[in-house]
Amino acid sequence: MDRTPSASPGTYRQVDGHPTTPGALMRAEIAEQPGRWSDLLTTGCDALEQASALLRDARPELVVLAARGSSDHAAQYAQYLVHHRLGIPAMLATPSSISQDAGHLTYPRAVMVAVSQSGQSPDLLATVEDARAGGVPVIAVTNDASSALAGLADVHVEVSAGPERSVAATKTYTGEVLALRQLVMGASRGPELDVDGLVASAAAVLAAMDEQAVAAAAALDRADRVLVVGRGLSMGSAKEGALKLMETCALAASGWSAADATHGPLGQVVEGTTVLALTAGARSRDSVLELARAAAAQGGHVVTVLDDARPDGVADGWARGVVPRPADDLAPLLEILPIQRVALELALRRGLDPDHPRGLRKVTLTS
Template sequence: MSTQTTQMREEILEIPTAVERLLSRGEPAIAAAAKKAREINPDFLISVARGSSDHACTFLKYASELILRRPMASVGPSVNSIYGVDLDVSGALCISISQSGQSPDIVRMTESLRVGGAMTVAITNNGDSRLANAANTTLPIHAGPELSVAATKTFVTSLVAGLWLIAEIKRDDGLIAAIRALPAHLDDATRCDWSAAADAIDGTSLFTLGRGPSWAISNEAALKFKETCLIHAESYSSAEVLHGPVSIVGQSFPVIAFAAGDAAEESVAQTSDALSEKGARVFTLAKGATKATGLPQVRTGHWLTDPVAAIVSFYGMVESVAVRRGINPDAPRHLNKVTETV
């Protein structure tokens, strides 16, 4: 791992404290939102987000469908901001995520869904933002200032806030206990050494893989390679990569496969080994893989909190890759911290 201190690395190391702060301060808002959600008993959930926040929503989609048994779908913000359509979403629960809470299209779509009959929940790091004012209720993530352009601690605290809300709606005591135990696990995750994977990333292209909730983490990982390392990374479900995408896999092609202690782990292990047999350099979190290289990981006692620890360990690795490539991950080219899309 790198010895050079970047703002991104400092913020990665702050993640356990930020999650602890969320857990200590966020309970009243979570409890109130969960109570209201149970009262409306939504038939389905929808999400509004972009970028890393949308990857958090993909994770929450799986949590909703697997825990609440309610389908959840992402709604394109342009439906309202560009096309001017107001959806009929009576009785739905809408989760909008934005670390800044300022992007006009996210705000307008949330306002439209609220008028259309949804219970709207804003997950944001800015409780006074336009998004917070547009939603029925706001869940501040209490991440503290995040100065690096690449979102790390705001991504993790958004994940935890949304997962906590779903757990409270369900009154899932086991999941709630695992969420409350996260700070110590995430502290351990900051010390996982993924330098073997970092050493294998010497080209301009790679795959990240996952399945179920871990696929959402794979999506976030691929984005971070692009924005902090200038590496073209594509995320695929482990169920899909062996169809068309495998054709570009050559000798020593890097692959990072995310997995949790869930029902999808075996399939990720099998895909990891299958790609290894084709010459790829595969690094996997899936236990049971025999040909791919296993990565150090922290298991958290619950399959839905395992992916949260995984992304923390990944962040430490991807920051080191950026630094060794001579790139400042705090200020990637062409990017701003807040992107306001109409």
């Protein structure tokens, strides 16, 4: 692998007219997340209630989730949550069917939930416009209330993440996951969220990773490939964790469901391959650990993320025992935090600038 440094700790770049060192933006935005979640749950409660009422009162036969990139990973979380809480089918949209194939879809009684940090992607907008033309109500979840997507929606939920200037999405991703969680739980009249407890748990995980991330990055730097594994509600954060490692560290990483990984990706595990196992969720833990132990038997270096114990066959753990085991619907929010912090430190260790990965832009306009 080419390890030619693109930035060093002493390198300064101009961002909005101010000098900044590599990784400074991503570090600050990771740290903001507990406070931003509190903001969302305070300032966004009216919009979330309206969105939940729309989803509930429409009595849909289908929920369609439209998104790209990190937002698509948040949408995958919502897909599972809709199944668990509402008991109705949920599907991920295929925007190219509209933008590239000039198609038109006829839906049953449905609600579309469109998720986008910027709310600007042309193919996503085309997908929403097509749905609206077919009489499908639209809920938009974005970080920009003035965006085109927000303007198209029947109800818009702003994730309240504030400006995100690092190319690597961190606080916008978790803001979307939390907004989608509240949307679905509200529609199902689920239990009240312990906001203070969630915020305190996130702060505790981040504080622990402030101590562990440098050493964890040093251990991960010896790997030439990484497999990130979750299942069910945690699968989206497994894919998002792999994306963070790929885009910031130029590391060959892939995210999988533990069930799917046994059908092929397990074959990529050789001596020294790192396997990150998202094991905080009670429902999915046994399945993920079964895959992790199989990887360890092939020489893989298995690391659990946010587990409360050290299972057999596991070499290491990030933020182990820091917080009580979270509810399954909250585990993906907390599991991604250690991976964000390690990705930041690993990028810096490799002489890369995680705020400005080579070849990537903050807003990708796919058509």
